[in-house]
Amino acid sequence: MRDRIPPAVPAAGSCDLPGGTPPDDRLHRRFDPQAFAWEGVEPQVYKAGPADAPGMLWRDVVRHTLTGPGSAFVLRYFEIAPGGYSSLEKHRHVHAAVVLRGRGQVVVGRRVFAVAPFDLVYVPPLTPHQFINAGEGPFGFLCPVDSDRDPPQPLTDEELADLLADPAVRAVLRHR
Ligand code: MN
DSSP: OGGGSOOSSOOTTTTOOGGGOOOTTOOOOOEETTTTEETTOOOEESSSSOTTOTTOOOEEEEEEEOSOSSSSEEEEEEEEEEEEEOOOBBOSSOEEEEEEESOEEEEETTEEEEEOTTOEEEEOTTOOEEEEEOSSSOEEEEEEEESSOOOOBOOOHHHHHHHHTSHHHHHHOOOO
């Protein structure tokens, strides 16, 4: 009986699709602790568009897209190298990030949180946010989002001035 059940997992090698987007039919992806990556998932550029787009500066961030199309959410793993940071941005969709490795500072509105593995960070709608590596090693976190979501926007000058008025935020914020 058991041998009549078709295999759910394709043969080795058939999963190496270009672009790093996993196919839908992979039920298990083994984690490689050395690479800190999941088999068949290639790291991609963090964001489309230049890293120095006006108001959206970022540095040394890669994205691992862990789930493919076909559901209401996408699960991503982001990794920020030492000295790196994500763009300071806002959008209507929310984030719920779970730290997997390293140390970071996370700006959520006018709050700054020092985070470590398995901390959870929630970013409400339209709240300015930025993830900054605050350690000597990679800072990585899981971050699922809605598949259908609005694009990130830069902050207005007023919003940026409001954040920079707070010394704790000003001390960690990366912007231009
Ligand atoms: Mn965001």
